[in-house]
Amino acid sequence: MPISLSLLVGLVTATGALMGSLLGLGGGFLIVPLLTIFLGIPIKVAVALSLLSILANSLSASIVYVDREVVDFRLGLILESTTMLGAITGANINLMMSESVIYVVFGLVLLYVAYRMVAGKKYGEDDEGTRGGNIYLGVLVSYVAGLLSGLLGIGGGILKMPILILLLSLPTRVAIGTSLFMISITSATGTFIYFVNGVIDMSYAPFAVLGASIGAQLGSRLGFKIEARYLRSLFSIVLVVFSLIMIMRGLG
Amino acid sequence: MLKKVYKFVVKGLVVLSLVLLAFGGVFASLNVEFGYGVVYLGLWILLLTPLIPVIAVLIDSYRINDTALVLISLLVIGIILINMVYYGFGLSIPLSIPFPLPPLL
Structure with a gap:
């Protein structure tokens, strides 16, 4: 495998992780389209590499929140029991599904993410929450979050955050920390399925992980200097374009 | 206990896996034989690291009322x-x- 392509994979994951970090998204929504559209990497391999990148980033990020004692391990583990099952299901479905269907599903989910970026509820950092809510519904929806994570190579935060904040009324900071803790386990589970099925390309894997780690670190530093509000509007347009390209690829 | 587990064990394992992936990736790209082995090791460590805090909570679980x-x-x-x-x-x-x-x- 040419080293230049491996370096490009690292550059792509770095870009995806950097933008994801600036926009408050997991990098998966950007990494998978960038790998498939610009580098021609098969979508199943791109999904696996994306999950691997998210694993490394979420582990590093969750350490910060654990240190600040804003991770609800108890709640995270309750929800993670079904999220892990969802991730296993999603990854196995991906392995059995045709690439064209995965393209279409990913494109549709990207459209939803683009909509949420501009029109969705914004979570205030100082929201204290009241704790409570329907844990059983949270467990059920967590399965869906895990399913999407394993299927599409995303962190699942797009569903986990609403579960934790809107459904279970956690304070925003605790929700972020708990979500990161959960994402590290979910992404490890999904990555494992792809790993033992030989989907992860060992030539790309190190560069994908290192690129994403560097990108996320840069993003967290730049995040204080850049007004994310304008980036969100711009990137929602980019995501719409990506989603249309992926849907059209899937439909042939 | 969980805070210490994260701070030292998880952080250490993440750093170790990144170092192994970096060296392994470079050696593998240069077609050095053990490069892929080092990459595998780095990946395994990264994959199994999230288990550490889960095991810590399992051990600690008697305190969860x-x-x-x-x-x-x-x-x-x-x-x-x-x-x-x-x-x-x-x-x-x-x-x-x-x-x-x-x-x-």
């Missing part, structure tokens, strides 16, 4: 983790969940 829901969740996660480790190392498993996974070795 809670309902059967927590215990059932821990049981489910524990079964999945055992399956992952056993399947990953190609061993026959004591607790069966139907995974369509080939043995690694």
Whole structure:
């Protein structure tokens, strides 16, 4: 495998992780389209590499929140029991599904993410929450979050955050920390399925992980200097374009 | 205890895996034979690192004053983790969940 392509994979994951970090998204929504559209990497391999990148980033990020004692391990583990099952299901479905269907599903989910970026509820950092809510519904929806994570190579935060904040009324900071803790386990589970099925390309894997780690670190530093509000509007347009390209690829 | 586990063990393992991936990736790109082996090792460490805090919570679980829901969740996660480790190392498993996974070795 040419080293230049491996370096490009690292550059792509770095870009995806950097933008994801600036926009408050997991990098998966950007990494998978960038790998498939610009580098021609098969979508199943791109999904696996994306999950691997998210694993490394979420582990590093969750350490910060654990240190600040804003991770609800108890709640995270309750929800993670079904999220892990969802991730296993999603990854196995991906392995059995045709690439064209995965393209279409990913494109549709990207459209939803683009909509949420501009029109969705914004979570205030100082929201204290009241704790409570329907844990059983949270467990059920967590399965869906895990399913999407394993299927599409995303962190699942797009569903986990609403579960934790809107459904279970956690304070925003605790929700972020708990979500990161959960994402590290979910992404490890999904990555494992792809790993033992030989989907992860060992030539790309190190560069994908290192690129994403560097990108996320840069993003967290730049995040204080850049007004994310304008980036969100711009990137929602980019995501719409990506989603249309992926849907059209899937439909042939 | 969990804070210390994260701060030292998880952080250390993440750094170790990144270092192994970096060196392994460079050697593998240069077609040095053991490069891929080092990459595999780095990946395995990264994959298994999230288990550490889960195991720490399992050990610590007697302090969780809670309902059967927590215990059932821990049981489910524990079964999945055992399956992952056993399947990953190609061993026959004591607790069966139907995974369509080939043995690694």
